[in-house]
Amino acid sequence: MAQHEDVFKKLISHCKEYGFVFPSSEIYDGLGAVYDYGQNGVELKNNIKKYWWDSMTLLNENVVGIDSAIFMHPTIWKASGHVDAFNDPLIDNKDSKKRYRADVLIEEQIAKYEDKINKEIEKAAKRFGNSFDEQQFRETNPRVLENEVKKETLHIRFAKALNDSNLEELRQIIIDEEIVCPISGTRNWTEVRQFNLMFSTEMGSTADGAMKIYLRPETAQGIFVNFLNVQKSGRMKIPFGIAQIGKAFRNEIVARQFVFRMREFEQMEMQFFVRPGEELNWFVKWKETRMKWHKALGLGDKKYRFHDHDKLAHYANAATDIEFEMPFGFKEVEGIHSRTDFDLSSHEKYSGKNIKYFDPELNQSYVPYVIETSIGVDRMFLSVLAGSYCEETLDASTGSVGDTRVVLKLPPALAPIKLAILPLVKKDGLPEKAREIIDNLKFDFNCQYDEKDSIGKRYRRQDAIGTPYCATIDHETLTDNCVTIRYRDTMQQERAPISDLAGIIADKVNLKNILKKIKEV
Numbered sequence: 209m210a211q212h213e214d215v216f217k218k219l220i221s222h223c224k225e226y227g228f229v230f231p232s233s234e235i236y237d238g239l240g241a242v243y244d245y246g247q248n249g250v251e252l253k254n255n256i257k258k259y260w261w262d263s264m265t266l267l268n269e270n271v272v273g274i275d276s277a278i279f280m281h282p283t284i285w286k287a288s289g290h291v292d293a294f295n296d297p298l299i300d301n302k303d304s305k306k307r308y309r310a311d312v313l314i315e316e317q318i319a320k321y322e323d324k325i326n327k328e329i330e331k332a333a334k335r336f337g338n339s340f341d342e343q344q345f346r347e348t349n350p351r352v353l354e355n356e357v358k359k360e361t362l363h364i365r366f367a368k369a370l371n372d373s374n375l376e377e378l379r380q381i382i383i384d385e386e387i388v389c390p391i392s393g394t395r396n397w398t399e400v401r402q403f404n405l406m407f408s409t410e411m412g413s414t415a416d417g418a419m420k421i422y423l424r425p426e427t428a429q430g431i432f433v434n435f436l437n438v439q440k441s442g443r444m445k446i447p448f449g450i451a452q453i454g455k456a457f458r459n460e461i462v463a464r465q466f467v468f469r470m471r472e473f474e475q476m477e478m479q480f481f482v483r484p485g486e487e488l489n490w491f492v493k494w495k496e497t498r499m500k501w502h503k504a505l506g507l508g509d510k511k512y513r514f515h516d517h518d519k520l521a522h523y524a525n526a527a528t529d530i531e532f533e534m535p536f537g538f539k540e541v542e543g544i545h546s547r548t549d550f551d552l553s554s555h556e557k558y559s560g561k562n563i564k565y566f567d568p569e570l571n572q573s574y575v576p577y578v579i580e581t582s583i584g585v586d587r588m589f590l591s592v593l594a595g596s597y598c599e600e601t602l603d604a605s606t607g608s609v610g611d612t613r614v615v616l617k618l619p620p621a622l623a624p625i626k627l628a629i630l631p632l633v634k635k636d637g638l639p640e641k642a643r644e645i646i647d648n649l650k651f652d653f654n655c656q657y658d659e660k661d662s663i664g665k666r667y668r669r670q671d672a673i674g675t676p677y678c679a680t681i682d683h684e685t686l687t688d689n690c691v692t693i694r695y696r697d698t699m700q701q702e703r704a705p706i707s708d709l710a711g712i713i714a715d716k717v718n719l720k721n722i723l724k725k726i727k728e729v
């Protein structure tokens with residue numbers, strides 16, 4: 209774990225050093241849990257958003273997009289349940305005066321038991337080598353069994369407390385499990401209290417009677433209140449989906465872990481409207497499709513898993529998360545919910561408008577049921593970076609023995625810069641030739657010119673931002689019109705005519721390569 213935390217720290221400083229993510233308002237000492245994306249970060253983030261958007265709207269004829277406003281009528285949040293039920297259970301440590309989410313403290317305790325089990329298994333696997341039978345070991349080793357029982361018992365007790373919204377029981381679990389505050393090291397806890405996560409502001413002048421409005425905590429409601437607008441204007445037939453990418457705001461109390469939990473973040477949400485009674489079949493279909501989308505990036509299938517919810521949200525009849533193995537453990541990146549007809553029915557009730565759909569095949573009207581897929585752009589960004597970050601020691605074939613490099617092995621279609629153009633020296637007409645090549649290629653993909661420092665240093669800089677290809681211009685280029693292409697992952701080099709460059713690179717960095725895999729995975 210310590211090693212993983214170390215990797216996480218390195219990743220955070222790498223993000224700052226190479227222009228991916230900066231703390232917001234840094235010259236004023238920052239603003240808690242708010243971050244800015246730098247020149248490379250914004251490119252990566254835009255590429256992730258395009259991958260999601262295209263996978264929804266290009267691959268599915270019956271999914272269309274919208275872009276609704278952040279400010280919405282305040283009654284929307286009453287209807288959605290957010291005013292009354294969008295709360296976190298909080299507990300304070302009286303000695304450190306630090307505030308924690310009670311559910312997170314308990315989840316971390318469950319993860320500790322899991323860690324203990326995994327360590328026993330790792331140790332035994334090393335000891336027994338090829339003859340190790342993990343299943344038998346799990347079923348017979350007393351320490352594994354003991355921790356398995358502790359984990360399961362805690363899990364069941366925790367799920368019940370959450371489902372019953374039993375705050376006293378949550379506190380009692382923290383006491384019984386002897387969970388200590390990581391800062392003070394003591395168990396001097398307050399009661400558990402509910403805390404609403406929505407930010408509010410005022411619209412209009414106070415003299416006119418200003419209206420209290422909320423910064424949306426999810427983009428989904430903008431889709432629900434536009435359901436009929438899109439259905440009618442687009443002549444959409446059920447089943448169909450509406451996709452949206454946009455900012456969301458939550459006054460997170462335990463805002464740690466970099467861009468994983470922010471107060472201002474971005475969501476990519478899709479609401480899929482179906483006939484009542486068919487929602488659980490569609491839930492399974494979207495679960496599979498979304499997992500394929502993640503795995504198609506090639507970061508490693510083992511880094512993903514489903515996690516079914518212990519406590520269903522007030523609007524759901526089935527829910528699961530797609531978790532990614534972050535440097536700080538498996539964590540939720542995406543939520544998939546079967547939201548029933550809760551939202552549309554509730555908006556019907558609060559607005560007094562008819563939001564029913566007339567199904568011509570069934571010859572009847574009904575309020576559609578909804579499957580939601582909801583993924584955080586920033587968490588996705590973090591998972592892609594964490595899954596791509598490598599520290600490598602080079603051998604003789606790729607550099608001086610013992611040399612190291614940090615490389616982001618980003619999927620080429622997501623990389624901020626696709627091709628770096630590097631004149632070997634800053635003279636003899638090589639920079640002019642390099643500029644000429646860029647001028648031709650810049651319409652196809654993102655290129656970067658770099659002439660400073662040795663070629664080795666320039667390769668390292670491009671490795672660090674995940675540029676999949678470099679093209680070096682040398683003196684021979686001026687006569688043979690060829691460049692040396694250097695591949696990021698293998699560090700292999702090959703000579704290719706300038707006239708082939710666009711074709712070679714454009715093909716490799718095309719998003720189409722990943723989108724096509726979604727069908728194949």
Ligand code: GAP
Binds near residue numbers: 458460467
């Ligand atoms: N409309 C459903 C909804 O908002 P959620 O599980 O609360 O569900 C969906 O959020 C996704 O939004 C999460 O899986 C996560 O990726 C992202 N997300 C939620 N809160 C976040 C935060 N504070 N910072 C960054 N991303 C967040």
